[in-house]
Every structure is written in C-alpha cells, then in structure tokens.
Amino acid sequence: xxxxxxxxxxxxxxxxxxxxxxLGLVAGFNLILAHVLDRDARDLARxxxxxxxxxxxxxxxxxxxxxxxxARAGDAxxxxxxxxxxxxxxxxxxxxxxxxSTLAAGRFVDVPTTxxxxxxxxxxxxxxxxGTVVAGVSVAPYEQxxxxxxxASLVLGGLVLLLVLLAARWxxxxxxxxxxxxxxxxxxxxxxxxxxxxALGPPHDELTELAATLDRLLDRLAASFRRExxxxxxxxxxxxxxxxxxxxxxxxxxxxxxxQDDYRQALQLIHRNxxxxxxxxxALVAAARYEAGGARGTADAHAVAEAAALACSGLxxxxxxxxxxxxxVRVHRVGVDAELAQRIIQPVLENACRYGSSRVSITIxxxxxxxxxxxxxxxxxxxxxxxxxxxEPGVRGHAxxxxxxxxxxxxxxxxxxxxxxxGDVLADPAAAGGRFLVKLPAA
Numbered sequence: 312x313x314x315x316x317x318x319x320x321x322x323x324x325x326x327x328x329x330x331x332x333x334l335g336l337v338a339g340f341n342l343i344l345a346h347v348l349d350r351d352a353r354d355l356a357r358x359x360x361x362x363x364x365x366x367x368x369x370x371x372x373x374x375x376x377x378x379x380x381x382a383r384a385g386d387a388x389x390x391x392x393x394x395x396x397x398x399x400x401x402x403x404x405x406x407x408x409x410x411x412s413t414l415a416a417g418r419f420v421d422v423p424t425t426x427x428x429x430x431x432x433x434x435x436x437x438x439x440x441x442g443t444v445v446a447g448v449s450v451a452p453y454e455q456x457x458x459x460x461x462x463a464s465l466v467l468g469g470l471v472l473l474l475v476l477l478a479a480r481w482x483x484x485x486x487x488x489x490x491x492x493x494x495x496x497x498x499x500x501x502x503x504x505x506x507x508x509x510a511l512g513p514p515h516d517e518l519t520e521l522a523a524t525l526d527r528l529l530d531r532l533a534a535s536f537r538r539e540x541x542x543x544x545x546x547x548x549x550x551x552x553x554x555x556x557x558x559x560x561x562x563x564x565x566x567x568x569x570x571q572d573d574y575r576q577a578l579q580l581i582h583r584n585x586x587x588x589x590x591x592x593x594a595l596v597a598a599a600r601y602e603a604g605g606a607r608g609t610a611d612a613h614a615v616a617e618a619a620a621l622a623c624s625g626l627x628x629x630x631x632x633x634x635x636x637x638x639x640v641r642v643h644r645v646g647v648d649a650e651l652a653q654r655i656i657q658p659v660l661e662n663a664c665r666y667g668s669s670r671v672s673i674t675i676x677x678x679x680x681x682x683x684x685x686x687x688x689x690x691x692x693x694x695x696x697x698x699x700x701x702x703e704p705g706v707r708g709h710a711x712x713x714x715x716x717x718x719x720x721x722x723x724x725x726x727x728x729x730x731x732x733x734g735d736v737l738a739d740p741a742a743a744g745g746r747f748l749v750k751l752p753a754a
Contacts (some may be wrong), residue, residue, distance in 0.1 A: 318483050325479040333468040341461050349451040353419060356430035359446035363389050364434055374398060374434065374442045388427060388447030426451040432549060445642040488605055489518055497525045504531040528730050553584040608648035609754040612682045613638055614672045615649050620657040626664045627671065635672040642676055643682045644754035648734050652751055655729050658721030660737060663688035666745055684749040692745045698738045702726045
C-alpha cells in the first residue's frame with residue numbers, strides 16, 4: 312500500500328469502509344427478514360390449528376369434525392387426533408404423517424427432507440384433553456422470498472458500492488488536484504523564484520491551511536538563502552581589509568633584508584591582523600549558527616565581562632588605560648552561552664580601549680527582559696551624525712583620524728551578532744565620552 316499514491320490509498324480505504332458497511336447492512340437486513348418470515352410461518356400454522364379447533368364438536372366426550380372456513384384449502388395440512396386415532400388427515404407423505412402423529416402439543420417441528428412445518432395444539436374439554444390438532448404449512452414460499460431478498464440486496468449493495476467508488480474517485484481527484492498543483496508550484500518556486508507566494512489569506516479550510524504552510528516554508532527557505540548570501544557577502548567584505556594588510560606586510564617584509572626589529576614589527580602587525588581575521592570569522596560563524604536556530608545556553612554576566620576585558624587587556628596595557636569592571640550587587644545571567652556573549656561585548660570593549668584616553672569601565676544593569684552592559688570611555692565620544700553610521704561595516708568615526716588603527720568592523724559585527732539573538736548594541740547620545748549599551752537577553 313505504501314507504494315501506491317495517496318489517491319489510490321484513499322480509494323481503497325473508501326472501498327473497504329463502504330463494502331464493510333454494505334455487508335453489515337445486507338447481513339442485518341437478511342437476518343431480520345429471515346426472523347420475520349419464520350415468525351409468519353409459525354403464526355400461520357398456529358392460526359390454522361386454532362381455526363380447526365374452533366370447528367370441532369364434542370358429544371358425550373367424543374370429538375367430531377366440522378367445517379372450518381379455510382381449513383379445507385388445498386394447501387392446508389390439518390390432522391385431528393382423538394385417543395391416538397386420526398379423525399381427519401390430509402393427503403401427505405408418510406414421513407409427514409408419522410411426524411404429525413408423534414408431535415407433542417405446543418411444539419413446532421420442521422419435517423426432514425420436506426418443506427413442511429408442523430404445529431400441534433391440544434384440544435381440551437372442561438380441563439380434560441380429548442384430542443390433538445396438528446396444522447402444517449409449507450415454508451417453500453418463505454424460503455424463496457428470503458433467497459430473492461438476499462440476491463436482490465447483494466445486487467443492490469454491489470451497485471451502491473460501484474456508484475460510491477466512482478463518486479469517490481471523482482471527488483478525490485477533484486479534491487487532490489489543487490494540492491498536486493500547489494505542491495508542484497511550491498517545488499518550482501523553491502528552485503527558481505523564492506519570492507512567489509500563494510497568499511490565500513488566513514486559513515479557513517484544509518486547502519488554505521496547506522497554502523499557508525507552504526508559504527511559511529518558502530519564507531524560511533528564502534530567509535535561509537538570504538542568510539547564506541549575507542554571510543558570504545559579509546565574510547568577503549569584512550575579511551578583505553585585514554587579509555590585504557597581512558599580504559601587504561608579508562610582501563614588504565620579504566622584498567628586502569631587514570633588521571630583527573623590523574621583522575618583529577612586521578610579524579606583530581601580521582599577528583594582529585590574523586587575530587582580527589580569526590575573531591571575525593568566529594563571530595560570523597556564530598551569528599549564522601544562532602540565526603539558523605542553534606541552541607542557546609546561559610552564562611554569568613560578570614564573568615562574561617571579565618573574559619572580554621582579559622582579551623582586551625593587551626590593548627589596554629599598550630595604551631596605558633585603566634580597565635574597571637565593578638561587580639554588580641546582584642548576580643545577573645544572560646540567556647546565551649559565555650562564548651557568544653563575549654564575542655558580542657569584546658569588539659565594543661576594544662573600540663573603547665582604542666579611543667579612550669585614560670579609563671574604560673564596564674557596568675552591568677538589568678532591564679525587564681535584558682541584561683545591559685554599559686561600556687564607557689573618556690575619549691572624544693561619538694558625534695551625533697555617527698550614531699548609526701559607525702555600525703555599518705567598514706565605517707569609522709571621526710576619532711579614527713587621530714591615528715587609531717582598526718578596520719571599522721568591530722561594532723558592525725557586535726550589533727549583527729547581538730541582533731541575531733534578540734539583543735542590540737547602541738551608542739548613547741547623552742554620554743560625555745564614548746558610551747555604548749550592549750543589551751543581551753536575560754536568562
């Protein structure tokens with residue numbers, strides 16, 4: 312059955328259900344009819360016996376036979392016995408006569424090898440039994456009626472089953488035709504044009520519910536392809552600058568023989584750019600994984616801030632900055648794992664260390680559904696026109712003119728990664744220096 316199509320399986324199911332129902336109806340009808348016919352034959356035999364008893368006469372305790380209105384019909388079987396001797400008997404086969412003479416009062420019996428049913432009734436006078444009346448009927452007409460009814464019901468059931476199958480075939484074909492068409496359209500759109508949708512409105516039946524499901528499936532496919540394209544574009548865009556620096560510095564170092572200090576400086580620059588490449592790739596891969604529905608853990612908010620500060624300690628020491636991370640009064644937990652939270656905060660903290668003058672601080676607060684990191688520095692700050700532009704890949708603020716290096720990728724990566732987990736990174740326009748708010752979902 313699994314190899315057959317859905318329509319054929321449904322047709323088989325309909326055929327089996329209708330056939331079972333029709334068989335039940337035919338069997339029930341014929342059982343009831345057989346019971347009714349059997350009861351009618353018994354009633355007829357009993358009525359003939361009663362009619363014959365009403366025609367009998369008694370004289371001095373002896374029975375005599377009168378004339379009943381219908382007792383002498385040609386197909387009537389009537390026996391009257393008095394003291395074991397027949398007063399009246401029809402022309403019947405010997406086997407029928409023997410069965411009538413031995414039949415006890417109040418009993419029905421079907422005579423073997425014949426179609427005769429007998430019934431015996433006792434004749435009593437003043438409480439004394441003086442004789443027996445036996446009436447018989449032929450059950451052949453009843454049997455014929457039962458057989459004809461069985462044959463007719465089977466033929467009718469077969470015709471009904473055939474009509475139901477034809478109607479079911481047409482209805483199933485008409486019902487599944489839109490489903491087949493929609494499935495083929497969805498398959499074609501998923502390969503060639505993910506922007507097409509069925510757009511049948513809110514679901515109100517099975518067909519519109521299927522259309523809505525396919526629309527959501529196409530939306531997820533389109534979103535997945537957009538994430539892949541964006542990941543590829545961001546990867547190529549954000550790796551171009553540090554990779555170009557690594558290649559340029561290595562080519563310059565190999566062009567002519569240099570001193571040991573020159574080589575050390577070149578290697579340090581190459582190492583910084585390679586480290587930036589590694590962190591950029593890790594951040595982009597993490598963003599893609601979490602946007603695709605990766606599992607989220609939990610982490611201590613203060614431990615995440617300390618880990619990010621430790622990663623930036625070299626830059627802070629190089630620029631002689633004081634890095635402050637006061638421990639909050641209450642323990643806060645973020646609703647993402649520690650590694651991802653650190654990758655979001657670290658670029659913001661590096662940005663503060665790069666542009667701060669003497670001090671950088673990280674304070675941790677709480678909003679109804681978020682843990683908020685306040686990253687502050689005492690540098691030149693962010694100009695009003697740059698509050699959003701500095702979050703674009705490759706864009707650097709006015710403070711970069713002071714000779715601070717950087718590719719303009721850190722803040723863009725931080726915001727991109729934060730928004731992939733329902734967080735955000737914002738620049739605070741009310742701060743005197745540089746102040747950024749990193750919002751991560753609370754656990």
